[in-house]
Amino acid sequence: MTVSMPLALVAVMVVLYGGGVYLMLDRSLTRVLLGFLMVGNATNLLLFLTSGSFGAAPIVGDADASEMSDPLPQAFILTSIVITFGVSAFMLALIYRSWRLAQHDEDTVQDDDHDLEIAESEVLTTDEVTDEDLAENPEFEFENSPEQAEEETR
């Protein structure tokens, strides 16, 4: 049993997308970059697959027009490869700079101090308002109650 070419490509694309998204969720910035490269290549495959059936090289004179494959997605892919390449180079520089600045052994995403403060505080911080606070400061009641509900989602 042979797997047709487009189907194999779809399978590769799915694997690349899955692995790429998984890597992008990692804390290590190098893995984020690798994830981006995988997702980028998966998208290139997706673009390639949109050309439908595959045929001869789209060069006038080489083949009959009806047998040619669609050249436009190939042009898209070329553009996209160039962009991905440039951005990856920039990302590498950024990661290197981040690693130098952090002076850690790892190239992980740095913690947001504000997030940490909220996460570590056992009591409610002043950003959060309890019912008692509202009772003490009635003049803030009119605007603080909806605000705080939204604040927690941030």
Place this chain on the structure above:
Amino acid sequence: MTALVPLVVLIPLAAAALALALPGRRRAQQLITVCALASMVVLSGVFMFVVDSQSTLVMEVGGWAAPFGIALVVDRLSALMLTVSTVVLLGVLLFSLGQGLADGDQETPVSIYYPTYLVLGAGVCNAFIAGDLFNLYVGFEILLVASYVLITLGGTQARIRAGITYVVVSLVSSILFLASIALVYAATGTVNMAQLAVRIAELPSDIQLVLNLALLIAFGIKAAVFPLAFWLPDSYPTAPAPVTAVFAGLLTKVGVYAIIRSQTLLFVESDVNELLLVVAALTLLVGILGAVSQLDIKRLLSFTLISHIGYLIFGIGMASAAGYAATIYYIAHHIIVQTTLFLAVGLVERHGGTTSLNGLGGMLRSAPVIAALFFIPMLNLGGIPPFSGFIGKLGLFNAAAELQTPGAYWLMGVGALVSLLTLYALARAWSLAFWRSKAAALGGPAAPTGQSTEALVLRRREDALLEHLHDAPDARPRQQQRETPRLMIGATSGMVAISLALTVFAGPLYAYATRAGEALTQPQQMVDRVLGDSPDDLGGGSGKTTPATDAGDQP
């Protein structure tokens, strides 16, 4: 006339190359940049006049007719966006010139600043004149890559951290956009927007919806609408003041522009208006509530930026000519005013040494000009009559009242509330930074003797305003107070003057926006214009490619 259309992209790119070739000569770089941007302003103004008095300009690159060639399209909306954007680019550049000259250009590696800034301008303009979806993507990429460089300028720890967030989020949105283009191409076999308008309408409605939502998510991240906006206040405030100003003014609006185009031209039949209205309401509310709880003025303004994107989405979601007209006027107003406010905060930071309200005070006396330059756009953004913010909001509410649906009425209420809260957040910032005494800001004695009870009451009120607000732990330390160069003040004053001009010339401008809005409700005209066979002198598409004896290489 159509031959001039690509110049808005070519001029900045050529100038960037030239500036990059002269790395050591700062003066020459500055001259090139100013000249390039000034000529773009003139060119865009001419486009605005020509397009309005005659008709939409369609440029077929290389003489290849749409849908096979690449079409560059300038209609009323594009021309207005081009004009406003180039004016903002020029204003902010003058501001950063002033800042750079005063600081001896020590802070930033200036040899790349001006070229990158020009490339950013090229990307923004390319997105506005793109006549096909892939060219729009390329425009986005040009401006994004330039913005990656600008947001990490100097490479300090805070900027690298913020830059990584920004870059990764932008990359994800770019990939989503590219994948959406692939899906659109797979479904229709074209990326030319005019042809897409015809072919998407022939697709089954569920496929239309999927394509519409895919593009909407990609553009929504760029435009910073509610569930997709959380990267913005984390990344924008750390950049240098002029960079933040130009990002706030232009980058999110390019996303909004793309949403307008996709909703009015590509997905006319696929109706996501209800969703857009809900998203608009949430963006308005969440954004402004974020702003109310901020102590840092830059972060506060970043949140008002998100919030006011909601007004634009509100206008798009109404999907009526009046709604589009109000949105178009509001975009012009918001680009100018939001940029001006960020520039004014740049002045505040320079004069006061910090942007945290904890450390600012007494600036009304020490810097009355800056106080005025912050006060006017503040009232403008808050929507106080007679400023342009009021006119824009009135236009939106009028369109909603015409629509007479429950959703539109709800949005009117939310819009009015957000307008008030904007004014509250900004007025609090203004009164703390400018109005209260310097001693109070620096944490003087708690109950100094010899003060009148009035002063004590005043003091207590000030404390109450600050009570629930705390500095972010990673807030930058107080910087040295520096002299404010005249050019920075001058550039900010110029932007304030332009924002006032939007009010003074609101009549003709709103009429222009109305005509542009009406044109958006008739996508068929655009399709005919791009694909149809129109006489060359009118600047439309020719409909056919003239066979050339030696075929040039066509990208």
